[in-house]
Amino acid sequence: MTSDHHHPDRVRPVHGHAIEAEDLRRRYSEGFEAVSGVTFAVPYGEVLALLGTNGAGKTSTVELLEGLAPASGGRVRVLGHDPYRERAAVRPRIGVMLQEGGFPSDLTVTETVRMWAGCTSGARPTGEALDMVGLAGRARVRVKQLSGGERRRLDLALALLGRPEVLFLDEPTTGLDAEGRRDTWNLVRDLRDTGTTVLLTTHYLEEAEALADQLAIMHGGRIVASGTPAEVTASRPARIRFELPAGVPAARLPLTLRAAQHDGRRVEIRTHDLQSALAGLLRWADEEGVRLEGLDARSASLEEAFLEIARSGAATEPAGV
Amino acid sequence: MAATATPHRPRTGTTAAGRLGALARAELVLLVRNRTALFVTLLMPLLMIGSIRAGLDQVGLEGTGLTLVEAAMTGGLGMALVIVVYLNLVPAYVTRREELVLKRLRTGEASDAEILTGTALPSVALALVQCVIMVVAAVAFLGVRAPQRPELLVAGVLAGIVLLGALAAFTATLTRTVESAQLTTMPLFLVSALGSGLFVPLEAFPEKVGAVCALLPVTGVVTLVRGGWLGGADAGELVRAGATALVWAAVAVFAVRRRFRWEPRH
Numbered sequence A: 001m002t003s004d005h006h007h008p009d010r011v012r013p014v015h016g017h018a019i020e021a022e023d024l025r026r027r028y029s030e031g032f033e034a035v036s037g038v039t040f041a042v043p044y045g046e047v048l049a050l051l052g053t054n055g056a057g058k059t060s061t062v063e064l065l066e067g068l069a070p071a072s073g074g075r076v077r078v079l080g081h082d083p084y085r086e087r088a089a090v091r092p093r094i095g096v097m098l099q100e101g102g103f104p105s106d107l108t109v110t111e112t113v114r115m116w117a118g119c120t121s122g123a124r125p126t127g128e129a130l131d132m133v134g135l136a137g138r139a140r141v142r143v144k145q146l147s148g149g150e151r152r153r154l155d156l157a158l159a160l161l162g163r164p165e166v167l168f169l170d171e172p173t174t175g176l177d178a179e180g181r182r183d184t185w186n187l188v189r190d191l192r193d194t195g196t197t198v199l200l201t202t203h204y205l206e207e208a209e210a211l212a213d214q215l216a217i218m219h220g221g222r223i224v225a226s227g228t229p230a231e232v233t234a235s236r237p238a239r240i241r242f243e244l245p246a247g248v249p250a251a252r253l254p255l256t257l258r259a260a261q262h263d264g265r266r267v268e269i270r271t272h273d274l275q276s277a278l279a280g281l282l283r284w285a286d287e288e289g290v291r292l293e294g295l296d297a298r299s300a301s302l303e304e305a306f307l308e309i310a311r312s313g314a315a316t317e318p319a320g321v
Numbered sequence B: 001m002a003a004t005a006t007p008h009r010p011r012t013g014t015t016a017a018g019r020l021g022a023l024a025r026a027e028l029v030l031l032v033r034n035r036t037a038l039f040v041t042l043l044m045p046l047l048m049i050g051s052i053r054a055g056l057d058q059v060g061l062e063g064t065g066l067t068l069v070e071a072a073m074t075g076g077l078g079m080a081l082v083i084v085v086y087l088n089l090v091p092a093y094v095t096r097r098e099e100l101v102l103k104r105l106r107t108g109e110a111s112d113a114e115i116l117t118g119t120a121l122p123s124v125a126l127a128l129v130q131c132v133i134m135v136v137a138a139v140a141f142l143g144v145r146a147p148q149r150p151e152l153l154v155a156g157v158l159a160g161i162v163l164l165g166a167l168a169a170f171t172a173t174l175t176r177t178v179e180s181a182q183l184t185t186m187p188l189f190l191v192s193a194l195g196s197g198l199f200v201p202l203e204a205f206p207e208k209v210g211a212v213c214a215l216l217p218v219t220g221v222v223t224l225v226r227g228g229w230l231g232g233a234d235a236g237e238l239v240r241a242g243a244t245a246l247v248w249a250a251v252a253v254f255a256v257r258r259r260f261r262w263e264p265r266h
Helices: A058-066 A087-093 A109-118 A126-132 A148-159 A178-193 A205-211 A229-234 A274-288 A302-312 B016-033 B035-042 B044-059 B068-098 B101-105 B112-141 B150-173 B186-195 B207-213 B219-230 B235-259
Strands: A017-027 A033-043 A047-052 A073-078 A094-097 A166-170 A197-201 A214-219 A222-227 A238-243 A261-263 A266-271 A293-298
Touching (some): A017 A058, A033 A073, A033 A197, A033 A222, A047 A058, A058 A166, A058 A197, A109 A126, A109 B016, A148 A166, A148 A178, A178 A205, A197 A205, A222 A229, A222 A302, B016 B112, B035 B044, B035 B112, B044 B112, B068 B112, B068 B150, B112 B150, B150 B219, B150 B235
Parallel strands (some): A047 A214, A094 A166, A166 A197
Antiparallel strands (some): A017 A033, A214 A222
């Protein structure tokens, strides 16, 4: 599938990226630097998830990409243009869903979409936009009577109204129930399949794992880890846990597994080579004739990787996002 | 949600007029649904003309060259601009900002100026309609002479709209909540009502007071409107009035460009 098929009206560079940030910085007037030199790029048609703890600088970064504020340093390009200075060139081709965006509370859903459509090039028909997000049944309801999740869906409908080439979603599923979240995931996948480039921020690691081609984890205004979900987790050690049988001192464990932590009889081994560590352990248990209760071996999950990064703030080399 | 994989297709761009129209239409619906705003917009100017007239009975207009009705109706035009454009727009801008509507709109294709203008358009249109009705009614039923220099009258009204719209946006930046808009709009309202010749023509004031009042934001607009409608103003006075109105409008627009806040304070 070529994305060009879906964007016949626009010239797309063969090389290059839909979104580029280079040493991007944002300093607020109070002097606080929320974004301290962020570099990444999103290829056309890919989904990048920007992760991070609260205050990591995700929203501050996204607002620079959306052209809502000028960068205080560095370079940013969206579809080849400066999103702040060349707003008129960029805006008709992007869709934005803010973390907190508002709509007049006394307008109905339909009136809101109609207002937005008047400000959106090539807007979808209102009914189609509401169908996409499952709000067709709420068309005549005032915005103030919508639930938080329904407002999120309305916001998403407006972000999608102009069939954007690049979509910015700042915490798109916060406040949604499980079904709403799954619906949004499916929508994002459909959009990617039709060639839309998506940059999303999220608190939910499983969301990033489910949707993103690439991840970037921010901490303290910088990107501290990046790559595909597999790459990010692969750089973290796997772990093996078990209970040491009574009467077996930890000193009898094979030498290769000495990096073990003891907590009473519970043992945790961290390893970058899960297969051979596990094989060694099982061989040893076999030879010793001991039974390892509660044996549990797993690769690092994104959650573990994330928590470790958030705790330490340790910088790992960006892996080519 | 329906899985929709609609292909992107060549799109028609939006125009400034289309964007302004869409914003203004939504704002008009909101104005109609807001009883307080509707009351302020439709009834306050009429009540004000009544109270201007009542007040003038006490002051006396000797030496101003104006009749009671002339003073009341020309003051009424200025009052309609101040009330319908200024008093109405400050809470409208504050509400849209606090609801995060302005921030959301700024992610779209409309420019900053279009967002502020589109929001103002329904109030501006209503102010214009009221001005037309007042002039027609005054000429047809109250025996006021027809506008002597209509071009000056129109210029005065238009300058007033730009000035008061910009002042409304600037006042909104100083206003945290819709409720406090009732307070923050008072200084300009009172200064204009008393010092810019809305209630009492400046000619009725002592000369030095009148000279100071001539520099107030809305005075130039009122002088143009009165001179355009009733005639008789000398060229120097009109030039000064026009300059005052333009300078204030330019300062207000500049202040909005520099200082307008698009989202709530945290």
